[in-house]
Amino acid sequence: LYWLGWVLLALAGVVVCALPFCANDANLLLRSWATGHAGDFSEGYKDMEQTWKTLPPGADVALVYRNFSPDLEAHKRFVVQFTHVGALLLLPRRAYAGYDGIVLNDGKSIIEGHFDPTLRWLMERHIGMAFYSRMNAQGGLDMLGVGLPREPRPEELDRTPLAESPGSNTVFGGRP
Amino acid sequence: MTGVWCAVYILILSLVGAAATCAIIGRRRAALAEMAALAITLGLGITGMLLIWISMLGLVPGRGVILSIGLIAMITLAGLIWRGRFPRPAWPVWERKLSLGLLALLPLLAILGGFTAVMILSIGFRTMNWDSVVIWSMKARVMHYFPLTPRPWYFDDIRFTYSHLDYPLLAPMITSGAYDMMRAPNDQPSRIVLPLIYAGQILLVYSAVRLLLPRLPALVVTLIASCPQYLMVQAAMGSADVPLSMFRAGALLYLLRWWDRRGRDDAILCGLFTFFAAMTKSEGLPLALITAALFLTPCIKSLRQREIRISLAAYFLILVVGLGIWFVWKIGIPHTDENYLGRLRPGIIFGNIGRLGQILATMARTTIHWRDWGVLWLLIPVVAAIGYRAFRVPHTWMLWAMLLLHVGLYIFVYIITPWDLGELMFNSLDRLLIHIAPTAALVLAAHLASIAGGAAQRFNHVCDTGVSPA
Numbered sequence: 001l002y003w004l005g006w007v008l009l010a011l012a013g014v015v016v017c018a019l020p021f022c023a024n025d026a027n028l029l030l031r032s033w034a035t036g037h038a039g040d041f042s043e044g045y046k047d048m049e050q051t052w053k054t055l056p057p058g059a060d061v062a063l064v065y066r067n068f069s070p071d072l073e074a075h076k077r078f079v080v081q082f083t084h085v086g087a088l089l090l091l092p093r094r095a096y097a098g099y100d101g102i103v104l105n106d107g108k109s110i111i112e113g114h115f116d117p118t119l120r121w122l123m124e125r126h127i128g129m130a131f132y133s134r135m136n137a138q139g140g141l142d143m144l145g146v147g148l149p150r151e152p153r154p155e156e157l158d159r160t161p162l163a164e165s166p167g168s169n170t171v172f173g174g175r176p
Numbered sequence: 177m178t179g180v181w182c183a184v185y186i187l188i189l190s191l192v193g194a195a196a197t198c199a200i201i202g203r204r205r206a207a208l209a210e211m212a213a214l215a216i217t218l219g220l221g222i223t224g225m226l227l228i229w230i231s232m233l234g235l236v237p238g239r240g241v242i243l244s245i246g247l248i249a250m251i252t253l254a255g256l257i258w259r260g261r262f263p264r265p266a267w268p269v270w271e272r273k274l275s276l277g278l279l280a281l282l283p284l285l286a287i288l289g290g291f292t293a294v295m296i297l298s299i300g301f302r303t304m305n306w307d308s309v310v311i312w313s314m315k316a317r318v319m320h321y322f323p324l325t326p327r328p329w330y331f332d333d334i335r336f337t338y339s340h341l342d343y344p345l346l347a348p349m350i351t352s353g354a355y356d357m358m359r360a361p362n363d364q365p366s367r368i369v370l371p372l373i374y375a376g377q378i379l380l381v382y383s384a385v386r387l388l389l390p391r392l393p394a395l396v397v398t399l400i401a402s403c404p405q406y407l408m409v410q411a412a413m414g415s416a417d418v419p420l421s422m423f424r425a426g427a428l429l430y431l432l433r434w435w436d437r438r439g440r441d442d443a444i445l446c447g448l449f450t451f452f453a454a455m456t457k458s459e460g461l462p463l464a465l466i467t468a469a470l471f472l473t474p475c476i477k478s479l480r481q482r483e484i485r486i487s488l489a490a491y492f493l494i495l496v497v498g499l500g501i502w503f504v505w506k507i508g509i510p511h512t513d514e515n516y517l518g519r520l521r522p523g524i525i526f527g528n529i530g531r532l533g534q535i536l537a538t539m540a541r542t543t544i545h546w547r548d549w550g551v552l553w554l555l556i557p558v559v560a561a562i563g564y565r566a567f568r569v570p571h572t573w574m575l576w577a578m579l580l581l582h583v584g585l586y587i588f589v590y591i592i593t594p595w596d597l598g599e600l601m602f603n604s605l606d607r608l609l610i611h612i613a614p615t616a617a618l619v620l621a622a623h624l625a626s627i628a629g630g631a632a633q634r635f636n637h638v639c640d641t642g643v644s645p646a
Contacts, residue, residue: 097335100335103334
């Protein structure tokens with residue numbers, strides 16, 4: 001009985017070891033590995049990397065969200081993932097998605113921070129680019145990066161880089 | 177080429193660990209599993225801390241720095257071996273005259289299966305777990321690009337508080353070291369350190385359990401404690417919970433030996449592992465206080481002995497100096513969400529005491545979830561009841577004290593937390609159980625040993641000689 005007990009425990013261990021391959025997380029991982037198609041988050045992560053690769057290197061970046069609703073789950077999820085993973089992938093550049101002293105813990109707080117800085121604010125922090133994610137009238141997503149002018153005219157300083165005369169902006173990337 | 181640099185990094189970690197093992201335990205007899213465990217885990221802990229201190233001196237630890245550390249480790253190791261200062265291996269086959277035992281192959285193969293699963297999940301994929309990405313990968317990348325002195329903007333910008341700015345840096349620095357070797361923050365190859373950490377955890381748990389049990393039951397208990405499904409998936413996720421569990425296992429192993437032997441090497445190793453745990457996750461700090469208390473308790477009456485005083489001084493010096501540097505460095509880092517020290521007020525504690533029922537019920541539900549945890553938590557009350565005679569041995573009481581204080585600490589944190597309790601427990605309880613798993617394994621082993629009989633004699637014999645009795 002003593003030895004039978006140990007054998008049964010060891011068999012239980014074998015079953016336990018096989019469980020990761022049945023668990024939801026691991027199942028997703030293994031399926032992704034086998035098919036070459038990663039899960040939702042990883043796919044989004046890869047897209048973000050591609051997006052950031054279109055940006056010129058060096059300058060700090062402001063991440064601005066327009067027309068996003070703090071009440072819609074999909075909007076909140078996009079904003080928080082894009083901000084948090086963006087901050088990671090943009091390093092060593094610094095990513096700003098809120099005014100000073102604003103906590104960006106979740107999508108709701110980021111959207112409700114209404115971060116849409118003026119050229120003056122951006123230049124005071126030596127930010128070289130503003131990256132806009134905008135929900136359009138059709139419910140689709142527009143993305144574009146706007147390079148900041150090196151020597152702006154004084155009247156431009158209190159405007160946001162994208163708001164006025166978009167034709168004069170340097171636009172990078174742009175992905176539907 | 178990135179794979180080659182990652183392999184060189186692993187080699188350097190092992191060299192540092194091997195040199196430290198020889199320097200600390202000297203000529204003492206040790207089992208092969210313990211030596212391998214020390215080479216891996218000391219290598220991870222010491223190299224990670226060296227990189228943090230170099231970074232605190234204002235230097236980004238690049239490939240050249242890490243190669244230099246490897247070279248110094250190699251010279252030190254060669255010097256120690258030249259002087260005959262290396263552990264004498266206690267070959268496992270001595271236990272049963274060249275017989276491994278067919279039955280022992282079963283749990284051994286299952287553990288190897290678990291390790292293979294973690295290896296596939298680690299190296300086959302990039303980091304996907306949300307906490308691992310936004311907390312630990314973020315810190316690893318920051319330390320890859322910036323030295324810690326002057327303190328990078330990241331640590332003082334409240335906008336990044338979602339990634340817990342004041343969390344300890346040992347685990348991400350180990351990943352950052354892989355980035356440094358590759359000269360780029362390549363996520364997937366850097367995950368080669370994850371199976372190494374998991375192997376260290378398994379070997380330390382096995383070495384600790386082996387103090388109390390013969391080989392076959394020790395392998396089974398290691399399997400039960402180190403290969404639950406949840407723990408294996410987390411080991412491959414890249415969070416800091418399994419590294420913390422690994423360092424906790426090391427601290428427990430040498431705490432157990434210290435209770436019996438009072439060896440200076442045990443004190444130093446227990447101090448190092450306690451310190452590494454405190455530098456891995458915030459939970460490691462209160463655990464360091466608990467471990468220090470249980471380290472001190474059995475030798476209060478022996479304080480007049482010079483050797484004991486030296487060992488105690490070594491233990492506390494490691495903790496005070498190591499953690500002192502860390503605390504001085506992190507002065508002023510904002511912590512807005514989890515200022516638990518600021519919540520240690522009677523009003524909050526007694527006001528939230530009603531949460532206790534919900535906390536205990538959730539804990540009970542989580543621990544009996546066999547798909548996640550196997551039979552680990554279910555076995556403890558059963559085996560404790562059958563093997564009640566283990567309470568005649570003092571170290572069983574100490575292990576239970578450690579287990580209850582550890583669980584009590586987490587219950588207390590849930591009582592004072594400012595977060596929504598249900599949501600927080602849903603997201604964190606399983607991960608906290610990973611930290612407790614090594615203690616649970618030892619409690620289980622202590623009671624199983626008493627069922628087989630002769631627990632105390634076996635424990636003393638293994639501690640004295642490093643060899644398991646036949």
